[in-house]
Amino acid sequence: MTHQKLEYEAIIRSHGGRVTPQRVLILDAICAGEGHTTFGEILTRVKLTDPSIDRSTLYRALDFFEEVGLVVSAEIGKGEKVYEIARQKPHHHLVCQSCGREIEIGQQTMRQVFDIFQRQHHFQIGMKHIVLLGLCEDCQSGETESPGPM
Amino acid sequence: MTHQKLEYEAIIRSHGGRVTPQRVLILDAICAGEGHTTFGEILTRVKLTDPSIDRSTLYRALDFFEEVGLVVSAEIGKGEKVYEIARQKPHHHLVCQSCGREIEIGQQTMRQVFDIFQRQHHFQIGMKHIVLLGLCEDCQSGETESPGPM
DNA sequence: CTTTGTGCAAACACTTTGCAAGTCC
DNA sequence: GGACTTGCAAAGTGTTTGCACAAAG
Numbered sequence: 388m389t390h391q392k393l394e395y396e397a398i399i400r401s402h403g404g405r406v407t408p409q410r411v412l413i414l415d416a417i418c419a420g421e422g423h424t425t426f427g428e429i430l431t432r433v434k435l436t437d438p439s440i441d442r443s444t445l446y447r448a449l450d451f452f453e454e455v456g457l458v459v460s461a462e463i464g465k466g467e468k469v470y471e472i473a474r475q476k477p478h479h480h481l482v483c484q485s486c487g488r489e490i491e492i493g494q495q496t497m498r499q500v501f502d503i504f505q506r507q508h509h510f511q512i513g514m515k516h517i518v519l520l521g522l523c524e525d526c527q528s529g530e531t532e533s534p535g536p537m
Numbered sequence: 538m539t540h541q542k543l544e545y546e547a548i549i550r551s552h553g554g555r556v557t558p559q560r561v562l563i564l565d566a567i568c569a570g571e572g573h574t575t576f577g578e579i580l581t582r583v584k585l586t587d588p589s590i591d592r593s594t595l596y597r598a599l600d601f602f603e604e605v606g607l608v609v610s611a612e613i614g615k616g617e618k619v620y621e622i623a624r625q626k627p628h629h630h631l632v633c634q635s636c637g638r639e640i641e642i643g644q645q646t647m648r649q650v651f652d653i654f655q656r657q658h659h660f661q662i663g664m665k666h667i668v669l670l671g672l673c674e675d676c677q678s679g680e681t682e683s684p685g686p687m
Numbered sequence: 688c689t690t691t692g693t694g695c696a697a698a699c700a701c702t703t704t705g706c707a708a709g710t711c712c
Numbered sequence: 713g714g715a716c717t718t719g720c721a722a723a724g725t726g727t728t729t730g731c732a733c734a735a736a737g
Contacts, residue, residue, distance in 0.1 A: 403715090406711080406712095407717060407718080408710095409718070410717090440719090441718070441719050442702085443719075443720085444718055446701095446702065447718085448717095490658050496653055496658065508640055508643075508646065508674075509674035510631045510640060510669075510672070513671035522660070522661045522663055524660065527659075553690095553691085554692090555735080556737095557692060557693080557735075558735095560692085576726090590694085591693070591694050592726090593693085593694075594694070
């Protein structure tokens with residue numbers, strides 16, 4: 388984790404941002420939470436080291452980290468938002484049954500989907516390449532537009 | 538929709554609840570929103586007919602409807618909650634690659650998943666029976682437990 | 688007539704914003 | 713020193729709660 392910190396700093400700086408002790412602390416706190424971590428968890432963890440850190444600082448830092456791609460967030464049930472360090476992962480696709488177009492599903496998206504199954508069925512998806520069929524944005528209007536039961 | 542109203546009333550009453558014009562209006566408003574409807578949409582629709590209905594009434598009504606199973610809600614991105622009338626739909630499964638166990642994915646779960654693809658890729662999943670492979674709750678601990686990249 | 692539901696207003700919780708002081712580079 | 717960040721406090725949003733009155737059964 389330590390040598391990665393250098394990379395964080397480079398990314399932060401390359402976006403015109405500054406490396407402050409608060410931000411480092413926050414990143415550490417997110418790392419500390421294996422996988423997804425909630426806002427509250429991060430705040431608690433951060434406050435252990437520096438109780439003077441304000442909620443607004445955390446909000447702003449998380450926004451910034453997401454913006455520069457250091458952190459990804461995903462919504463999980465009950466309005467809870469979870470954060471985690473971004474990294475490269477397997478790909479998944481959406482394929483349009485009408486025009487054949489292939490769309491790569493983003494990391495964030497798949498994370499959200501997997502989290503749902505994990506939370507609601509305690510099931511860990513193991514597929515490294517999922518393909519889901521349906522209609523892409525363009526074909527949704529052109530197609531039969533069947534609004535029937537999902 | 539009209540003859541279903543009788544069923545709603547029966548369900549409401551069977552739970553010791555009362556059928557008020559407000560509740561009927563709210564149910565109608567949810568029905569009117571083909572599929573998922575947000576809190577705001579429901580409120581707007583309801584207020585068209587009766588502007589005196591209060592937000593708190595809507596919150597309480599939705600809670601009640603969910604409690605008695607008349608309505609299901611699903612979280613979609615950004616803390617938005619969507620509501621819809623509960624009913625039977627196509628099934629999807631999770632299949633354990635270790636023990637072969639088959640788990641049916643709940644309506645709510647799949648709704649959430651589909652909403653994610655819709656929102657983030659504007660893609661409408663058209664599959665009537667999706668099967669996802671992975672590890673079920675029991676096998677997650679027994680198996681290799683590879684915590685590696687997703 | 689009893690119990691439940693509604694509307695209103697106040698209370699809460701969570702997030703965002705403005706700004707002066709502090710800090711990074 | 714200049715630009716970016718922080719902490720604090722205030723303002724927004726969205727949701728919940730207390731209570732007297734109204735309505736359903």
